[in-house]
């Protein structure tokens with residue numbers, strides 16, 4: 001059921017790799033709610049060809065961009081405005097990758113070149129997106145820019161390794177750039193801290209199934225699904241949240257405010 005919450009709005013959605021991706025579900029919801037957008041992903045991810053299926057369903061064009069490349073981002077935001085016919089109202093940064101996690105490196109044995117890559121891809125790219133938009137004056141007043149985060153920015157998780165620092169940096173960029181862009185152009189910048197979700201990026205973390213189940217038991221509402229996240233993103237892109245900026249918004253079924261739950265007590269009672 002559509003409420004046309006995003007009718008007349010234009011944007012860019014990063015990170016739809018396959019049908020499990022949070023960005024994939026978001027693209028479908030934004031389309032359903034009347035928003036128009038371009039889709040983008042790293043050229044290497046394009047090889048899977050899946051994104052073209054999504055583009056067809058949503059009537060969107062695909063523009064490859066490595067989110068760490070200022071040149072690619074410049075091209076992406078210039079072309080997106082041409083294709084969509086004006087300045088943009090929303091941007092979703094749904095990007096995360098750690099070479100250290102991919103290669104199974106422990107936190108006491110980090111490869112620092114890869115560590116920097118993790119930070120560049122998963123956090124600094126958000127600054128690059130915002131700076132590119134500002135320089136091109138690509139966003140309308142009250143545009144909404146979102147990135148996806150995880151609670152490992154605030155709490156220690158052994159297997160999340162260098163991604164924890166990337167998420168802390170991502171959330172910090174949302175605050176700093178949100179302040180700047182709010183004053184300059186009334187643009188809103190936020191992060192959404194999402195429950196563990198079964199996607200390619202999520203499942204890449206060792207022990208994922210265990211902390212997925214743990215979070216589910218610790219959340220009064222249970223884990224938020226990728227589809228729930230897509231719904232929240234639509235609301236954050238809509239005019240109903242015009243005064244929300246510089247926030248890290250917990251979208252986790254209550255996990256972050258729970259000490260322990262009856263569900264977990266029952267599970268652990270011998």
Ligand SMILES: NC(=O)c1ccc[n+]([C@@H]2O[C@H](COP(=O)([O-])OP(=O)(O)OC[C@H]3O[C@@H](n4cnc5c(N)ncnc54)[C@H](O)[C@@H]3O)[C@@H](O)[C@H]2O)c1
Pocket residue numbers: 014015016017018020021022023041042045065066067068093094095096097121148149150193194195196197198199200201202203
């Ligand atoms: N899955 C979870 O448990 C979970 C929980 C909280 C937050 N998140 C965050 O949600 C976001 C989306 O992840 P997802 O779970 O949908 O997984 P996903 O694997 O479907 O999406 C990650 C995306 O990042 C893209 N990407 C990687 N390097 C890139 C680059 N250099 N340039 C452009 N794009 C690049 C990938 O191609 C992929 O599309 C990430 O920021 C992730 O950290 C995920």
